[in-house]
Amino acid sequence: MTNLTRTNFQAHPFHLVSPSPWPIFTCFSLLSSTASGVLSMHAFVSALNFISFALISLVFSACFWFRDIISEATYLGNHTLAVQRGLNMGVALFIVSEALFFLAIFWTFFHSALSPTAELGAHWPPSGIEAVNPFELPLLNTIILLSSGVTVTYSHHSIIQGNRKGALEGLAYTVMLAVIFTALQGIEYLISQFTISDGTFGSIFYFSTGFHGFHVIIGTAFIAVGLWRVLAYHSTENHHLGLESGILYWHFVDIVWLILFISIYYWGS
Structure with a gap:
Protein backbone atom coordinates (compact mmCIF):
# COMPACT_ATOMS: atom_id res chain seq x y z
CA MET A 1 0.00 0.00 0.00
CA THR A 2 1.45 3.35 -1.09
CA ASN A 3 1.77 6.12 1.46
CA LEU A 4 0.68 9.40 -0.06
CA THR A 5 1.96 12.65 1.35
CA ARG A 6 -0.19 15.71 1.06
CA THR A 7 1.45 19.08 0.29
CA ASN A 8 -0.29 22.33 1.20
CA PHE A 9 -0.10 24.82 -1.66
CA GLN A 10 -0.59 28.53 -0.95
CA ALA A 11 -3.37 29.93 -3.11
CA HIS A 12 -2.17 33.56 -2.91
CA PRO A 13 1.14 35.41 -3.44
CA PHE A 14 1.21 37.13 -0.03
CA HIS A 15 3.46 36.36 2.92
CA LEU A 16 1.68 35.32 6.12
CA VAL A 17 4.37 35.92 8.73
CA SER A 18 5.10 33.45 11.52
CA PRO A 19 4.63 34.50 15.16
CA SER A 20 7.61 36.54 16.32
CA PRO A 21 8.62 37.95 19.73
CA TRP A 22 10.53 40.91 18.30
CA PRO A 23 7.63 43.30 17.60
CA ILE A 24 6.40 43.16 21.21
CA PHE A 25 9.97 43.42 22.54
CA THR A 26 10.50 46.49 20.35
CA CYS A 27 7.26 48.04 21.67
CA PHE A 28 8.30 47.51 25.29
CA SER A 29 11.76 48.96 24.52
CA LEU A 30 10.21 52.07 22.98
CA LEU A 31 7.82 52.45 25.91
CA SER A 32 10.70 52.09 28.38
CA SER A 33 12.87 54.64 26.57
CA THR A 34 10.01 57.16 26.42
CA ALA A 35 9.05 56.71 30.08
CA SER A 36 12.65 56.87 31.32
CA GLY A 37 13.27 59.92 29.12
CA VAL A 38 10.36 61.77 30.72
CA LEU A 39 11.52 60.72 34.19
CA SER A 40 15.06 61.97 33.47
CA MET A 41 13.67 65.37 32.43
CA HIS A 42 12.07 65.57 35.88
CA ALA A 43 15.38 64.67 37.59
CA PHE A 44 14.36 61.22 38.82
CA VAL A 45 17.24 59.23 40.28
CA SER A 46 18.82 56.63 37.92
CA ALA A 47 16.45 57.52 35.08
CA LEU A 48 19.40 57.90 32.68
CA ASN A 49 20.48 54.35 33.45
CA PHE A 50 17.06 53.09 32.42
CA ILE A 51 17.34 55.07 29.15
CA SER A 52 20.61 53.30 28.34
CA PHE A 53 19.11 49.89 29.08
CA ALA A 54 16.00 50.67 27.01
CA LEU A 55 18.03 51.84 24.01
CA ILE A 56 20.27 48.77 24.13
CA SER A 57 17.17 46.58 24.31
CA LEU A 58 15.67 48.47 21.35
CA VAL A 59 18.78 47.99 19.22
CA PHE A 60 18.96 44.26 19.96
CA SER A 61 15.22 43.72 19.32
CA ALA A 62 15.38 45.60 16.02
CA CYS A 63 18.51 43.74 14.91
CA PHE A 64 16.95 40.31 15.55
CA TRP A 65 13.72 41.41 13.87
CA PHE A 66 15.58 42.63 10.77
CA ARG A 67 17.62 39.41 10.77
CA ASP A 68 14.41 37.41 10.47
CA ILE A 69 13.13 39.65 7.68
CA ILE A 70 16.39 39.23 5.74
CA SER A 71 16.11 35.45 6.13
CA GLU A 72 12.52 35.49 4.87
CA ALA A 73 13.45 37.63 1.87
CA THR A 74 16.80 36.09 0.90
CA TYR A 75 16.73 32.44 1.93
CA LEU A 76 13.05 31.50 2.17
CA GLY A 77 11.83 33.40 -0.90
CA ASN A 78 8.78 34.83 0.84
CA HIS A 79 9.07 38.29 -0.70
CA THR A 80 7.16 37.75 -3.93
Missing part, protein backbone atom coordinates in the same frame (compact mmCIF):
# COMPACT_ATOMS: atom_id res chain seq x y z
CA LEU A 81 6.35 40.59 -6.33
CA ALA A 82 3.06 41.21 -4.51
CA VAL A 83 4.88 41.42 -1.17
CA GLN A 84 7.50 43.76 -2.65
CA ARG A 85 4.77 46.08 -3.94
CA GLY A 86 3.24 46.20 -0.47
CA LEU A 87 6.61 46.93 1.15
CA ASN A 88 7.29 49.68 -1.40
CA MET A 89 3.95 51.28 -0.55
CA GLY A 90 4.75 51.00 3.17
CA VAL A 91 8.11 52.74 2.73
CA ALA A 92 6.49 55.46 0.62
CA LEU A 93 3.80 56.09 3.25
CA PHE A 94 6.45 56.15 5.98
CA ILE A 95 8.40 58.81 4.07
CA VAL A 96 5.19 60.82 3.59
CA SER A 97 4.62 60.73 7.37
CA GLU A 98 8.21 61.92 7.90
CA ALA A 99 7.66 64.74 5.42
CA LEU A 100 4.58 65.87 7.35
CA PHE A 101 6.62 65.78 10.56
CA PHE A 102 9.19 68.16 9.08
CA LEU A 103 6.38 70.27 7.58
CA ALA A 104 5.18 70.92 11.14
CA ILE A 105 8.70 72.03 12.11
CA PHE A 106 8.99 74.42 9.17
CA TRP A 107 5.49 75.73 9.87
CA THR A 108 6.59 76.60 13.42
CA PHE A 109 9.77 78.24 12.13
CA PHE A 110 8.05 80.48 9.57
CA HIS A 111 5.23 81.30 12.01
CA SER A 112 7.84 82.73 14.41
CA ALA A 113 10.23 84.18 11.83
CA LEU A 114 7.77 85.98 9.55
CA SER A 115 6.02 87.75 12.41
CA PRO A 116 8.38 87.95 15.41
CA THR A 117 6.75 89.12 18.63
CA ALA A 118 7.87 91.98 20.86
CA GLU A 119 9.44 89.46 23.24
CA LEU A 120 11.81 88.49 20.41
CA GLY A 121 12.74 92.10 19.75
CA ALA A 122 10.31 92.30 16.81
CA HIS A 123 12.95 90.92 14.43
CA TRP A 124 14.52 87.62 13.47
CA PRO A 125 16.94 86.32 14.70
CA PRO A 126 15.90 87.63 18.14
CA SER A 127 17.95 90.24 19.96
CA GLY A 128 21.14 88.87 21.49
CA ILE A 129 21.27 85.76 19.26
CA GLU A 130 24.25 85.33 16.95
CA ALA A 131 23.09 82.93 14.24
CA VAL A 132 25.35 80.33 12.65
CA ASN A 133 27.13 81.59 9.53
CA PRO A 134 25.52 79.58 6.68
CA PHE A 135 28.63 79.83 4.48
CA GLU A 136 30.94 78.01 6.88
CA LEU A 137 30.18 74.53 8.28
CA PRO A 138 26.56 74.44 7.00
CA LEU A 139 27.68 75.04 3.40
CA LEU A 140 30.39 72.39 3.71
CA ASN A 141 27.83 69.95 5.13
CA THR A 142 25.49 70.75 2.24
CA ILE A 143 28.20 69.86 -0.28
CA ILE A 144 29.01 66.65 1.61
CA LEU A 145 25.37 65.53 1.83
CA LEU A 146 24.65 66.30 -1.83
CA SER A 147 27.81 64.40 -2.76
CA SER A 148 26.53 61.42 -0.80
CA GLY A 149 23.32 61.63 -2.84
CA VAL A 150 25.42 61.36 -6.00
CA THR A 151 27.39 58.35 -4.73
CA VAL A 152 24.29 56.48 -3.55
CA THR A 153 22.61 57.11 -6.94
CA TYR A 154 25.73 55.79 -8.68
CA SER A 155 25.53 52.70 -6.48
CA HIS A 156 21.87 52.20 -7.35
CA HIS A 157 22.49 52.38 -11.09
CA SER A 158 25.51 50.10 -10.73
CA ILE A 159 23.58 47.32 -9.02
CA ILE A 160 20.77 47.57 -11.61
CA GLN A 161 23.40 47.11 -14.35
CA GLY A 162 25.02 44.19 -12.52
CA ASN A 163 28.15 46.18 -11.65
CA ARG A 164 28.84 44.82 -8.15
CA LYS A 165 32.13 46.70 -7.73
CA GLY A 166 30.51 50.04 -8.55
CA ALA A 167 27.64 49.33 -6.16
CA LEU A 168 30.05 48.54 -3.32
CA GLU A 169 32.19 51.62 -3.98
CA GLY A 170 29.17 53.92 -4.15
CA LEU A 171 27.72 52.61 -0.89
CA ALA A 172 31.09 52.77 0.89
CA TYR A 173 31.60 56.41 -0.14
CA THR A 174 28.03 57.22 0.93
CA VAL A 175 28.58 55.80 4.42
CA MET A 176 31.90 57.64 4.72
CA LEU A 177 30.36 60.98 3.70
CA ALA A 178 27.43 60.43 6.07
CA VAL A 179 29.78 59.86 9.02
CA ILE A 180 31.72 63.04 8.13
CA PHE A 181 28.45 64.99 7.93
CA THR A 182 27.38 63.78 11.38
CA ALA A 183 30.78 64.63 12.89
CA LEU A 184 30.70 68.16 11.44
CA GLN A 185 27.16 68.62 12.73
CA GLY A 186 28.41 67.77 16.22
CA ILE A 187 31.28 70.26 15.87
CA GLU A 188 28.78 72.92 14.81
CA TYR A 189 26.75 72.32 17.97
CA LEU A 190 29.88 72.64 20.11
CA ILE A 191 30.92 76.01 18.66
CA SER A 192 27.46 77.60 18.36
CA GLN A 193 26.92 80.77 20.37
CA PHE A 194 23.43 79.78 21.57
CA THR A 195 21.73 76.74 23.08
CA ILE A 196 18.36 75.01 22.80
CA SER A 197 17.14 76.98 25.85
CA ASP A 198 17.66 80.35 24.11
CA GLY A 199 14.03 81.01 23.32
CA THR A 200 12.11 80.13 20.20
CA PHE A 201 15.10 80.51 17.90
CA GLY A 202 17.27 78.04 19.81
CA SER A 203 14.43 75.55 20.23
CA ILE A 204 13.52 75.53 16.54
CA PHE A 205 17.14 75.44 15.36
CA TYR A 206 18.23 72.50 17.50
CA PHE A 207 14.95 70.64 17.16
CA SER A 208 14.98 70.81 13.35
CA THR A 209 18.69 70.19 12.76
CA GLY A 210 18.86 67.64 15.58
CA PHE A 211 16.01 65.54 14.23
CA HIS A 212 17.49 65.79 10.75
CA GLY A 213 20.79 64.57 12.19
CA PHE A 214 18.94 61.68 13.83
CA HIS A 215 17.46 60.80 10.44
CA VAL A 216 20.96 60.93 8.93
CA ILE A 217 22.17 58.42 11.54
CA ILE A 218 19.23 56.10 10.81
CA GLY A 219 19.84 56.48 7.06
CA THR A 220 23.54 55.72 7.55
CA ALA A 221 22.64 52.47 9.31
CA PHE A 222 20.19 51.72 6.50
CA ILE A 223 22.87 52.21 3.82
CA ALA A 224 25.48 50.33 5.86
CA VAL A 225 23.17 47.29 6.07
CA GLY A 226 22.65 47.58 2.31
CA LEU A 227 26.44 47.61 1.84
CA TRP A 228 26.80 44.49 3.98
CA ARG A 229 24.05 42.70 2.04
CA VAL A 230 25.70 43.51 -1.31
CA LEU A 231 28.96 42.15 0.11
CA ALA A 232 27.12 38.98 1.19
CA TYR A 233 25.56 38.57 -2.29
CA HIS A 234 22.03 39.11 -0.92
CA SER A 235 21.20 41.87 -3.40
CA THR A 236 20.98 41.32 -7.14
CA GLU A 237 20.05 43.50 -10.09
CA ASN A 238 16.50 42.12 -9.95
CA HIS A 239 15.99 41.87 -6.18
CA HIS A 240 17.32 44.65 -3.95
CA LEU A 241 14.22 46.03 -2.27
CA GLY A 242 15.92 46.81 1.06
CA LEU A 243 18.72 48.74 -0.61
CA GLU A 244 16.25 50.59 -2.82
CA SER A 245 14.23 51.61 0.24
CA GLY A 246 17.38 52.88 1.96
CA ILE A 247 18.35 54.91 -1.12
CA LEU A 248 14.86 56.45 -1.33
CA TYR A 249 15.06 57.36 2.36
CA TRP A 250 18.50 58.92 1.82
CA HIS A 251 17.21 61.13 -1.00
CA PHE A 252 14.45 62.29 1.35
CA VAL A 253 17.10 63.23 3.93
CA ASP A 254 18.96 65.20 1.22
CA ILE A 255 15.85 67.16 0.24
CA VAL A 256 14.99 68.02 3.86
CA TRP A 257 18.54 69.28 4.42
CA LEU A 258 18.33 71.56 1.37
CA ILE A 259 15.14 73.10 2.73
CA LEU A 260 16.77 73.41 6.17
CA PHE A 261 19.84 75.12 4.75
CA ILE A 262 17.90 77.59 2.62
CA SER A 263 15.25 78.49 5.20
CA ILE A 264 16.79 78.14 8.67
CA TYR A 265 20.51 78.63 8.00
CA TYR A 266 20.47 81.16 5.13
CA TRP A 267 17.15 83.04 5.23
CA GLY A 268 16.69 82.64 8.97
CA SER A 269 20.10 84.13 9.80
